[in-house]
Amino acid sequence: MIRHGESTWNVEHRWQGWLDAPLTPFGEEQAAQRARALAHNGVLPRAIYSSDLGRARRTAEIVAAHLEAPVITEAGFRERHGGEWQGRTGREIDVMWPGLRAAWRRGELDAPPGGETDGQALARFDAALHHALAHVGDGLLMIVTHHGVLRVVATRAGADIHAVIPNLGGFWF
Numbered sequence: 001m002i003r004h005g006e007s008t009w010n011v012e013h014r015w016q017g018w019l020d021a022p023l024t025p026f027g028e029e030q031a032a033q034r035a036r037a038l039a040h041n042g043v044l045p046r047a048i049y050s051s052d053l054g055r056a057r058r059t060a061e062i063v064a065a066h067l068e069a070p071v072i073t074e075a076g077f078r079e080r081h082g083g084e085w086q087g088r089t090g091r092e093i094d095v096m097w098p099g100l101r102a103a104w105r106r107g108e109l110d111a112p113p114g115g116e117t118d119g120q121a122l123a124r125f126d127a128a129l130h131h132a133l134a135h136v137g138d139g140l141l142m143i144v145t146h147h148g149v150l151r152v153v154a155t156r157a158g159a160d161i162h163a164v165i166p167n168l169g170g171f172w173f
Contacts, residue, residue, distance in 0.1 A: 001143045002170035003150055004051075004059040005030040010167065013089050016146075017082030017115065020054045027167060031059045034168040035066035045069045046139025049132045051077040051146060059168075060144040069142070072135070076128020079146035083115025118152045125149055 005027030009016050023031070045067060050060035052073040060071045085093050085101075093101050103109045110117045116124075125145075132141055147165050154171050155161050 001145055001150055001153065001173065002034065002059075002063075003147055003165050003167055004056040004144060005062075006167045007055040009087075015082045015085045015088055015090075015093070015112075016053075016055075017079055017086035017148075018053070019086045023055055023058050027055070028058070028062060030168045031062035032066070035063040038063070039066050043067065043142075044140065045142040046136040047072055047132070048142045048144060049074050049077060049128070050144040051075070051079065051149075053078055053146070056144045056146060063142070063144065067142075072132070074128045074132065076124045076131075077143055077145045077149065078124075080111075080118075080121040080148040080152070081114075081116040082148075083112040085112040085115065121149055121152055122156065125153060 005023045007016065007021040007023055007027060009021035010027075011024060014021070046069065048060045048064050048067070048069050048071050050056045050071055050073050052075045056077070057071070057073055064071045088096070090101065097113065100109060100113070104112060129143075132143070150165055150170065151161055154165075157171070157173060159171060
């Protein structure tokens with residue numbers, strides 16, 4: 001599983017959630033660099049599944065071109081819904097909802113106002129994963145997703161997640 005390349009809203013420090021912002025030229029280059037490294041290391045996925053949001057889908061398309069694998073979009077691999085925080089910067093969130101972002105980061109708040117909880121995001125992800133695994137069978141599956149989803153999946157798997165997962169960063173499961 002890997003995170004999409006840098007988007008225009010990553011640069012602006014905006015919560016994206018289900019809203020979409022395109023990759024920056026640097027984000028496209030990040031995807032190409034990661035793809036070349038994967039190809040160099042002999043990674044040959046049977047399929048690359050991707051969130052249906054444009055920033056992940058475009059990342060998957062760039063990676064797939066280097067790995068000669070088909071891209072299949074799946075809404076279940078979308079970022080977690082950020083509720084009322086979507087489209088807002090951290091500073092805007094802190095002004096409009098004083099203390100809530102800090103409480104969410106400490107695990108004292110299940111979700112941003114109107115957003116998905118970890119459990120809801122994981123249930124959606126698990127259904128999509130089951131479908132994708134059934135499709136690739138014994139083959140290697142690659143998933144291009146988003147920071148929030150990658151974080152909750154990695155945490156559930158026991159990974160130590162205390163820092164931001166960089167664009168094109170990820171985990172082998």
